[in-house]
Amino acid sequence: xxxxxxxxxxxxxxxxxxxxxxxxxxxxxxxxxxxxxxxxxxxxxxxxxxxxxxxxxxxxxxxxxxxxxxxxxxxxxxxxxxxxxxxxxxxxxxxxxxxxxxxxxxxxxxxxxxxxxxxxxxxxxxxxxxxxxxxxxxxxxxxxxxxxxxxxxxxxxxxxxxxxxxxxxxxxxxxxxxxxxxxxxxxxxxxxxxxxxxxxxxxxxxxxxxxxxxxxxxxxxxxxxxxxxxxxxxxxxxxxxxxxxxxxxxxxxxxxxxxxxxxxxxxxxxxxxxxxxxxxxxxxxxxxxxxxxxxxxxxxxxxxxxxxxxxxxxxxxxxxxxxxxxxxxxxxxxxxxxxxxxxxxxxxxxxxxxxxxxxxxxxxxxxxxxxxxxxxxx
Numbered sequence: 001x002x003x004x005x006x007x008x009x010x011x012x013x014x015x016x017x018x019x020x021x022x023x024x025x026x027x028x029x030x031x032x033x034x035x036x037x038x039x040x041x042x043x044x045x046x047x048x049x050x051x052x053x054x055x056x057x058x059x060x061x062x063x064x065x066x067x068x069x070x071x072x073x074x075x076x077x078x079x080x081x082x083x084x085x086x087x088x089x090x091x092x093x094x095x096x097x098x099x100x101x102x103x104x105x106x107x108x109x110x111x112x113x114x115x116x117x118x119x120x121x122x123x124x125x126x127x128x129x130x131x132x133x134x135x136x137x138x139x140x141x142x143x144x145x146x147x148x149x150x151x152x153x154x155x156x157x158x159x160x161x162x163x164x165x166x167x168x169x170x171x172x173x174x175x176x177x178x179x180x181x182x183x184x185x186x187x188x189x190x191x192x193x194x195x196x197x198x199x200x201x202x203x204x205x206x207x208x209x210x211x212x213x214x215x216x217x218x219x220x221x222x223x224x225x226x227x228x229x230x231x232x233x234x235x236x237x238x239x240x241x242x243x244x245x246x247x248x249x250x251x252x253x254x255x256x257x258x259x260x261x262x263x264x265x266x267x268x269x270x271x272x273x274x275x276x277x278x279x280x281x282x283x284x285x286x287x288x289x290x291x292x293x294x295x296x297x298x299x300x301x302x303x304x305x306x307x308x309x310x311x312x313x314x315x316x317x318x319x320x321x322x323x324x325x326x327x328x329x330x331x332x333x334x335x336x337x338x339x340x341x342x343x344x345x346x347x348x349x350x351x352x353x354x355x356x357x358x359x360x361x362x363x364x365x366x367x368x369x370x371x372x373x374x375x376x377x378x
Contacts, residue, residue, distance in 0.1 A: 002270065003247045025116060032044060036108075037095060037098065038095070038149060042145065045116070052124065053191065053247075054126070054189070058192050062218070068214045069214070070235055073263065074262045077204055078265060079264045080266060083266045109144075113140075133247070139185075143171060156169060168187045169185040181239050184234060184239055185242060186243070194246075195222070199223025200223040200226050201265075202223070230242050234255070248270070249269060251266055252266040298348065298349050
């Protein structure tokens with residue numbers, strides 16, 4: 001159901017039906033506490049509330065002086081289902097119950113923070129309201145769930161208040177008093193997104209992205225300007241993921257590999273899939289697949305086709321080395337992956353979080369060890 005269809009459904013219902021829907025939501029949330037699981041919380045949050053459209057033009061923000069100095073974006077490529085591939089790979093992790101030591105009530109509170117059917121409290125008169133809507137109905141719930149999955153706090157915040165750039169929202173953690181950004185977001189009003197989506201997506205047809213010279217930046221078209229803004233955020237915050245968000249649809253963008261100047265973007269998520277925002281953010285912040293600063297694992301030596309000997313000492317690997325072509329993925333487990341050296345005589349069982357590695361620490365000798373073949377990470 002689209003944003004406009006949700007609004008029409010709500011407006012066509014009488015007050016009694018509206019109250020009935022809100023009671024039903026409250027009862028579902030309360031029942032969730034009887035057996036709290038991450039995936040059922042996400043399912044509850046899936047219907048993003050509708051946002052009434054305001055009036056306004058379809059122009060995008062001007063290019064800043066800082067963005068004019070960016071290194072060139074090399075290429076953008078469409079990969080419609082890259083997000084679904086990742087979500088599916090971690091489906092069983094989402095199905096876990098919320099551990100007793102985690103705060104299920106924190107998730108419950110974000111579930112009942114606002115109705116998922118009732119239109120948001122204000123209309124989309126300015127992009128500031130789009131930011132507010134995105135932060136409070138999508139990012140805040142996602143970061144609460146991610147916090148309880150990780151056992152470490154994750155935060156969403158207005159980017160303008162952080163460093164004066166023209167980006168909109170970021171998600172970050174704080175480690176040792178230092179903020180580590182994980183993802184950025186560029187928000188557009190529904191009219192702006194609808195007007196320029198086709199041009200934005202059309203740049204996938206170019207062999208190289210037509211990056212303008214600094215003196216021509218002020219003259220670029222709106223669709224290209226949005227790409228420059230997204231690229232500027234990724235460079236500013238040193239992140240591998242960003243998203244173009246609006247009530248009319250969401251497009252997810254990632255680097256083709258950590259640190260790359262080439263980007264890959266998803267299909268436009270609309271209607272029921274609109275709340276894929278919640279799924280993807282909880283996934284990203286719960287596992288940080290493909291963009292980890294470090295991961296944990298155990299090295300092993302392949303002694304024969306039937307036996308592999310593993311070290312029982314945990315090692316820490318950089319995200320860059322873990323995703324290196326020197327370590328091709330040969331298997332995917334529920335919570336980690338198996339990578340191999342090019343000559344296949346050594347393997348490493350990798351996990352994106354320390355607690356997962358500790359929980360699934362291998363014995364010193366694993367007879368009959370096999371790795372289930374899978375596609376390389378998207």
